[in-house]
Amino acid sequence: MVFFFRIFPYMFSLGFILVFGIIFVTIIRGIGQWNKNNHSPILTVEAKVVTKRMAVSDHIHHYGEGGMQQHYTSSSTYYVTFQVESGDRMEFVVPSREYGMLVEGDMGRLTFQGSRYKSFQRI
Template identity: 60%
Template sequence: MFNFFPIIFGIIFFLIIGVFVVVIVKGLTQWNKNNNSPVLTVEAKVVAKRADVSHHTHHNTDSTGMHHTSSSTTYYVTFQVESGDRMELHVPNSEYGMLVEGDEGRLTFQGTRFKGFERAY
């Protein structure tokens, strides 16, 4: 009888490795593209804000057998530029809290990297 376990295991193993390679290559490609993009400053308006919360469970290997959970939040702001195009950028917590939908000013970015926003008063 032919044993399918080694074949299935090998396929799953290479699929998982393939996913990791694709994610790493995409990340490095975006990083390189951002580094080679010019730093631009344009007139823009804050049109939306959102926060993405991720929950994590950590298991302890000590004798208590307890685990704890933690969470992390990633902040995004959607800006609309003069041409009407919109872009969503990841922003640091300190900037996210200072921005309000409807704010207008000068957005500075490099590729997909948020560099700053100077509100027009």
């Protein structure tokens, strides 16, 4: 038991450093991707809508006296996979209003910048 109390401060510090290290790396990667997208050319290519999917994230918020009340919220992220003439596939996050308008099999002109979706115009 004494061993645990001697090692606990080191374990706690290591966990603290690990958590903030992961947060730091995630922030740096996000900034790097944002910068790469900003320096990428805006391209428009012929493409076909291959698949669509969405990811729903549920959130529970506790509030009130003693945290006894809960409020549930959810958010959705919409993804569309496009196949270009070369056969390559690219998946983009798209706005909900466009997600609902796209149908698998649609052909058109896909405009994107790096990993950032810009638009899709049916032809």
